[in-house]
Amino acid sequence: MDNLDTPLAGLNRPAQDLATLDLGIGGMTCAACVLRVEKALKKVPGVQDAVVNLAMETARITYQPLAADGAAQFRRAVRSAGYEPRAADALMHEEASPWAGFAPVALGVALSLPLLVPMLLGWLSLGRGGHAWMLPAWMQFLLATPVQFILGARFYRGAWHALKSRSGNMDLLVALGTSAGWGLSVWLWLSASSDLHAGAHTAEQPHLYFEASAVVITLVLLGKWLEARAKRQTTAAIRALHALRPELAHWLGSDQAPQDETDIPIAELLVGDRVAVRPGERIPADGLLLEGETQVDESMLTGEPLPLGKAPGAMLTGGSVNGEGRVILRVTATGSETVLARIIRLVEDAQAAKAPIQRLVDQVSAVFVPVVLVLALLTLAGWLWAGADMETALMHAVAVLVIACPCALGLATPTALIAGAGVAARRGILIKDAQALELAHRVDIVAFDKTGTLTVGQPRLTALVASAGQDEAALMQAAASLQSGSEHPLARAVLQAARERGLTWPEPHAVQAVPGRGSQGDVQGVTWRVGSLRWMGDLGADLGALEAQATHLQAQGATVSVLAENVPGTGGVHATVQVRALLAFGDEPKPGAAAALQALRERGLGLVMISGDNPGAAQAMARRLGLRPEAGEVLANVLPGDKAAQVRALRAGQHVVAMVGDGVNDAPALAAADVGIAMGNGTDVAMHAAGITLMRGDPALVGAALDISRRTVRKIRQNLFWAFIYNVAGIPMAALGVLSPVVAGAAMALSSVSVMGNALLLRRWKGR
Known part of the structure; x- marks a missing residue:
């Protein structure tokens, strides 16, 4: 086993033949959008795989660099599919205000309330007939039309792109449903006006449905705004990690060319630069502590709540907080090679990934919208066949279209994964996939x-038992020389024991590691072996009088190695392996x-x-x-x-x-x-x-990781249940006329918000 000098130092990834690119995507609204973008990206030559995450609004594209031109081709494919390509971290940099993006919703509410309140008052029959509370038709038209075609323009754009690609999505359902309500209202209004001009005297204006189309669009916009707000909360863990990077470093030049202290952007730091860190500042990059002693808070990186003491020779991790001492470090890694950058990458990888359970959801989503369109047509035909007028039949069909939007279905899994991976990262658990x-x-x-x-993992040499007639100090020197080039924990224990005894050792030659057994090499012309008892048995070495000692040391829990000398044979006799000492190691x-x-x-x-x-x-x-x-x-x-x-x-x-x-x-x-x-x-x-990395070597984090998995999967199942139950229960109720389009729109928005809210409850996990 090899250990690095500092926790987290190994968070890197080997180069791969395939390249990976992350791309932000704007305009996606449901699981059907995800499938359409994935299909468009996979058609680009050289693309091996494309995974789109609705909650993160990103696509991860794996491709052959020589076969694909890269970002430009992928951006064009996304735009051709009807969506907006943008930076992969666009969601991270969205305005952090809780009310960001609320203006269209507020305008929709302002225009819809005058339409909705008279209808509610009519339902309550507060002293007057229902229609008496309704606004004049021309006023309803003026209020509803901007909502339908200005605030609702995004739905028409999305629906048009879906139709061009011969697929369906949430935008298509909303656009069809609300357009039907608005168009029916205009037709009834104009028909009534024609009848009036023709001499037919009607007691009251017909019931119009402008309020239904306007309120549905406003509710959907409200739901999308709440989703966006929840997305910013689910990505809080990533933003918190990004915020750990300081902007400036106190540069002191390099060892070869020292400089007076100068503040420079951390993007200009190079490996080998010397940097000063003042008390209370964040460490700008990974480095080796050269001067000074301090306490360092690494809690945001490792979850370790207590500051750790650091002395010269210790490794410092960029993003951690310096304590009370001014220190100077030598930069060992910058940019994407730092531990913090790799941690961010691992968390992003986990949050961008698609869980196996999501594959089933994708299969359902692929046929969901076409099935809903068929159900809406059957609802329309069924009510007409039952004797209802076109007005009633159309409203029930509109309710089916509105309540069936598959927003919650597409958000159920990724929102829970994002929240689970985020809370795990804050506790020092990195989930790679x-x-x-x-x-x-x-x-x-x-x-x-x-x-x-x-x-x-830092064993110490507890005993060296030499065979009869052997010089213990000489054996220790031979063992130390043989182990001087190894990073194995037992080798370091031998070297540490030799130093404590004040010994020095010669340079070894022809050293060879034998995996799982030990090592061998020449020290001053003598071939030595040091390794396990089993290896010595395979070599035919006889422990002799040391066998009882070995058994006794093992019974006490020691790990026993053997130091043996290769003795050349004479007169045609083969060389033999002679045991010279036992090395006993203890760990805690x-x-x-x-x-x-x-x-x-x-x-x-x-x-x-x-x-x-x-x-x-x-x-x-x-x-x-x-x-x-x-x-x-x-x-x-x-x-x-x-x-x-x-x-x-x-x-x-x-x-x-x-x-x-x-x-x-x-x-x-x-x-x-x-x-x-x-x-x-x-x-x-x-x-x-x-698949999972514990950022500090604490076995207790194993249970925490399993618990986070259990809670995340529970949230996924709960979300999928609610996403399906809204549709399973809502579509029949809408088809049977129990739900009006307005109530259906509210239920649809509530389904997405409830899924996001349920996933966000994972952020309250405190562990055991």
């Missing part, structure tokens, strides 16, 4: 790597690891610890962590290459398995699990293989 978030709630077995995941459980495992057990989850240690050492540590080796909760002597096979074996019994690890050798197991969870203090390879 929507599939992991959706699947994690079904996990029933959690497998943990031991070293660095459940333990501190992470604080809170035992409590975290117990909390998972109380939730009914199965627990397994996978370790490359011998059974004695692995079982001793497991008992300290509260695990039960006798119940099969410990898998010991597992080579790195075999971890994935162990995970697959756990999955074989119809179990859903989460694997938690942090090292390079954990990556195959993380990929083999249903849900891979990487510790943020581990390596970039592990994080790339995992």
Whole structure:
């Protein structure tokens, strides 16, 4: 296992042959719009995939750079489909005022209320007949027409583009429904006027439906405004991360060319620059602390509530808050390569992704609008067949069109995913893909790597037991020399012990790592090996008198390695491996690891610890962590290459398995699990293989991640239920004449708002 110097340092992604582009899209209103944009983008040559997110108003396009011209082609395809291409982060930079974009809604309310109030008063019959409260027809026409054709112009544009592409969407339903109401009202008004001019004396003007078309458009606009306001709240986590970037840095030049302190934009910082950070300021970029000591608040990045002490040599993360000391750092990463930029990218990736459950919603949406149009025609024909007049039949058909808008259906899943990924990021949990978030709630077995995941991962050399006649100091020098080029935790423990004894060591030669076993190389002309007991057994080495010592150390929970010398043979005898010393290493459980495992057990989850240690050492540590080796909760002597096979074996019994690890050798197991969870203090390879990354190495976050998944999936199901129930219950009621177009419009707007509001409740999650 390899550890980097600082948590989060491995949040990068390897280059891929395919390119990815994010594009903002304006004008989408429902799930049908999503499908039309995806279809248009996938027709562009070279595009491998296009995923559109209605809640984020973005498209993520995966394409072959040599086959596609890129952004210009994609923008043209979006515009040709009838939508507005824009910057991918446009939603992030929208006006933050709670009342932004409310002006059209306010104008609609002002024009619609004079039409609606007389109708309500007529229903209440406050001292007069119903029609007596109605405004003159010409006044109704003047109030309703601007709402229909100016405020409602967006619906006509969307409907026209949908018709051109031979598809349907919410705009088409609203435009058809309200136009029918407005047109019927004009026809009744003009017919009554013609009758009056022809000499027919009517006691009262006919009932007109201008108020229905105007109020429906106003309600839909209100619903879209509330949706936009809720979208700004769901993306608050991303905006908060963007806000962590300071605008200026106190530049001091480089080590080779120091300068007087000068304020420059952080976009001009280069790797190697020296930067001063004053007390209370945000650190402008990732860097190595050169001078000064301080406390750093990394809570917005890792969720860790307490400031961490930093001394020279420590790594600092851009975006975190400096404490009481002025410090100087050397920049190690800038721009898109910083930890903060990668965190933002991971959260955006999760929020832009499409969960598997959304595929079913897309299939339903593809046929939803055509089915609604057929139902509206059947409603019209049915009422006419039953003997109703055209006026009544048309109003019931309009109600069907209005209530069936699939806005809530398209928002149900992405809004919950955005809110879930956002609240997870604030608690130090990065969710890389929507599939992991959706699947994690079904996990029933959690497998943990031991070293660095459940333990501190910084073992120390507790004993060096030399064989008879050997010089302990010379053996320590040989071991330190052989391990001097390795980043393995056990190697660092050997080097630290040698330094504490005041020893120096010569340069090794021909050093070779043997994965899962140890390393070998030449030190001053002698070939040495240091590695596991099993490796020494495979080499035919005899522990002799040290075997009892090895058994005793293992029983105490130590990890035992062997230092052996390769002794050349003489007279045709092959070289032999002679054991010279035992190296015993001890590690400590992470604080809170035992409590975290117990909390998972109380939730009914199965627990397994996978370790490359011998059974004695692995079982001793497991008992300290509260695990039960006798119940099969410990898998010991597992080579790195075999971890994935162990995970697959756990999955074989119809179990859903989460694997938690942090090292390079954990990556195959993380990929083999249903849900891979990487510790943020581990390596970039592990994080790339995992669907979820814990930004600090706290095992308690595993339970939190599973809980967020459970709550997010619950919200998705609730949202889909409400989205479907509005239509399942509302369409028949509208067809049967129970709902008027105005009530149908209010119900349709309420369905979208309720879905958004329900998803936003996830932001109240505080964890356990």
